[in-house]
Amino acid sequence: GITDEQQAWDFIWDYNDKAESVSYRSVVAAWNYNTDLTPENSQKQVEASLAAAQFDKEVAQNASRFDWQNFNNATLKRLFDKITGLGTAAQTDQAKLEELNNILSEMDNIYSTGKACEYDDSSNCLALNPDLYDCLASERDYDRLRFCWEGWRDAVGRKLKDKYPRFVELSNDAVSQDAQNWEDTGAYWRSWYETADFQEQLENLYNQLSPLYNNLHAYVRKKLREQYGQDKISATGPIPAHLLGNMWSQSWINIYDLVEPYPGKTSLDVTPKMQADGWTVDRMFRTSDDFFKDMGQVEMPQNFWDNSMFVKPADREVVCHASAWDFYNAHDVRVKMCTNINMDDLVTIHHEMGHIEYYLQYKHQPVPFRRGGNPGFHEAVGDLLALSVSTPTHLQTIGLLDTVDDDNEADINFLMSMALDKISFLPFGYLMDQWRWGVFNGSITPATYNQEWWKLRTRYQGIVPPIPRNGAKDFDPGSKFHIPGNTPYIRYFVSFIVQFQFHKALCDTSGHTGPLHKCDISAGPNKAAAGEKLARMLQMGSSQEWPDAMEVMTGQKDMSAQAIVDYFQPLITWLEQQNQGETLGWDESWTPRY
Ligand SMILES: C[C@H](NC(=O)O)C(=O)O
Numbered sequence: 001g002i003t004d005e006q007q008a009w010d011f012i013w014d015y016n017d018k019a020e021s022v023s024y025r026s027v028v029a030a031w032n033y034n035t036d037l038t039p040e041n042s043q044k045q046v047e048a049s050l051a052a053a054q055f056d057k058e059v060a061q062n063a064s065r066f067d068w069q070n071f072n073n074a075t076l077k078r079l080f081d082k083i084t085g086l087g088t089a090a091q092t093d094q095a096k097l098e099e100l101n102n103i104l105s106e107m108d109n110i111y112s113t114g115k116a117c118e119y120d121d122s123s124n125c126l127a128l129n130p131d132l133y134d135c136l137a138s139e140r141d142y143d144r145l146r147f148c149w150e151g152w153r154d155a156v157g158r159k160l161k162d163k164y165p166r167f168v169e170l171s172n173d174a175v176s177q178d179a180q181n182w183e184d185t186g187a188y189w190r191s192w193y194e195t196a197d198f199q200e201q202l203e204n205l206y207n208q209l210s211p212l213y214n215n216l217h218a219y220v221r222k223k224l225r226e227q228y229g230q231d232k233i234s235a236t237g238p239i240p241a242h243l244l245g246n247m248w249s250q251s252w253i254n255i256y257d258l259v260e261p262y263p264g265k266t267s268l269d270v271t272p273k274m275q276a277d278g279w280t281v282d283r284m285f286r287t288s289d290d291f292f293k294d295m296g297q298v299e300m301p302q303n304f305w306d307n308s309m310f311v312k313p314a315d316r317e318v319v320c321h322a323s324a325w326d327f328y329n330a331h332d333v334r335v336k337m338c339t340n341i342n343m344d345d346l347v348t349i350h351h352e353m354g355h356i357e358y359y360l361q362y363k364h365q366p367v368p369f370r371r372g373g374n375p376g377f378h379e380a381v382g383d384l385l386a387l388s389v390s391t392p393t394h395l396q397t398i399g400l401l402d403t404v405d406d407d408n409e410a411d412i413n414f415l416m417s418m419a420l421d422k423i424s425f426l427p428f429g430y431l432m433d434q435w436r437w438g439v440f441n442g443s444i445t446p447a448t449y450n451q452e453w454w455k456l457r458t459r460y461q462g463i464v465p466p467i468p469r470n471g472a473k474d475f476d477p478g479s480k481f482h483i484p485g486n487t488p489y490i491r492y493f494v495s496f497i498v499q500f501q502f503h504k505a506l507c508d509t510s511g512h513t514g515p516l517h518k519c520d521i522s523a524g525p526n527k528a529a530a531g532e533k534l535a536r537m538l539q540m541g542s543s544q545e546w547p548d549a550m551e552v553m554t555g556q557k558d559m560s561a562q563a564i565v566d567y568f569q570p571l572i573t574w575l576e577q578q579n580q581g582e583t584l585g586w587d588e589s590w591t592p593r594y
């Protein structure tokens with residue numbers, strides 16, 4: 001193979017220009033389909049995906065003419081390593097590749113257009129966003145909640161059941177043809193973390209955090225028993241899944257009012273004030289942009305405001321699940337979101353803008369390096385900034401809280417609200433890809449999809465379905481966006497760990513003193529230094545392995561649960577006191593009264 005590294009660089013820059021325009025065309029086609037779910041747009045999106053895959057394959061073949069594994073220049077070698085990794089684009093059978101893309105497109109459409117219709121009126125149907133979200137968040141009638149929970153799974157999960165096995169088969173067949181001959185899609189996805197003992201590290205992190213989760217679970221279970229009755233919820237069993245304020249029981253913030261430790265303090269639920277003060281969607285996005293600018297990051301460019309989709313259109317079907325989009329041309333970046341006026345969506349806006357910030361900060365990198373340090377880092381940026389924005393003192397600064405009670409009870413209330421978002425998520429974030437990796441490696445088969453899903457859901461989350469599941473018809477994993485959407489999920493578990501490490505690091509750099517949970521990095525005397533550190537990490541993209549990016553932020557290279565435990569320590573102590581006499585954990589054999 002060619003050993004001349006100058007010739008290799010020429011190859012890279014020629015590739016880079018072409019990669020930008022090929023990526024642009026396929027992202028535009030995906031954007032057009034996601035914002036207007038028509039058959040024509042689906043067809044165009046599949047065609048663009050196939051063209052991009054063809055380009056990737058040709059580049060990989062040309063790159064293999066170089067003896068790149070023996071290059072001296074580490075960056076050049078890393079670039080060649082990235083562009084010879086094809087994933088499903090390695091599929092040489094065009095018909096199979098087209099079928100794979102068509103199934104993905106169909107699954108997206110089924111999920112994003114699904115509706116749950118009233119038992120007694122099939123013309124009265126509820127969409128996930130906002131109708132079923134609102135139902136799970138604010139309904140307090142046990143049976144009505146069950147209708148919303150079951151109706152969504154009937155409408156979407158069941159329709160996807162027979163498509164998913166073929167998708168799995170085609171995805172595995174494709175990645176097996178990659179240069180690394182991946183044994184299955186899960187192995188390929190895990191390779192992005194470049195960490196040999198990745199699964200062990202994840203398990204260790206989870207084991208360190210499950211005591212905290214079990215304490216929160218026991219406290220919430222007790223409060224739900226008070227609300228719904230002792231005949232509906234066992235003192236020692238799992239919690240019925242439809243009572244936790246969220247369609248997937250992955251964030252419990254919407255039942256804060258049922259579990260508030262010290263009532264009578266200033267409400268931390270700022271949604272009523274947002275609505276009373278006439279907050280608009282635009283004001284929500286501007287508030288987020290202002291915070292990024294205040295922290296010395298790059299501001300949203302004009303085309304972001306011109307080309308994004310911020311609200312659900314009335315005249316067409318779209319993919320409502322929020323996402324951020326990089327058009328690989330250094331200036332066209334967008335968010336697609338069906339925004340509602342509430343605190344949840346203000347936090348989500350920061351999450352999505354965090355992705356945009358990464359795109360803007362690493363746009364000078366060659367295309368293969370325009371990724372997060374690892375996929376979890378990309379998910380962590382926006383959440384990291386939202387940890388500061390969510391503090392009562394910051395919410396007061398932006399006019400969402402009139403008074404801030406500064407006492408221990410108010411602190412516990414605040415930490416409870418944060419735990420209902422961040423701690424409740426951990427088992428879900430961990431189990432999603434435990435299930436999917438099992439499906440990809442064949443240990444979970446179509447016949448066992450649903451029972452294995454509920455084994456994991458009960459084992460890790462301590463929840464059970466409120467109605468019996470029908471293994472022959474139900475496909476409950478399909479009722480969660482990321483399964484039909486084929487978006488890997490362990491990235492969110494990684495994010496919920498590392499965002500607290502980043503938060504602690506930036507709080508220290510900003511000169512914050514006092515408890516970690518009171519830190520607002522924009523209030524620190526050295527906030528500029530904190531912003532510069534964040535920008536430096538973002539500009540790296542994936543040009544180096546993620547421990548190097550972790551070191552830039554935190555001074556050390558490993559993932560660690562210490563920061564999230566430090567942040568929640570006052571609540572952990574409080575929960576342990578409250579849970580005296582309670583059973584921690586759950587008896588998996590308990591089932592609700594149907
Ligand atoms: C946590 C994850 N966030 C996202 O998709 O942006 C979710 O919504 O399930």
Ligand SMILES: [Zn+2]
Nearest residue numbers: 351355378379
């Ligand atoms: Zn995200």
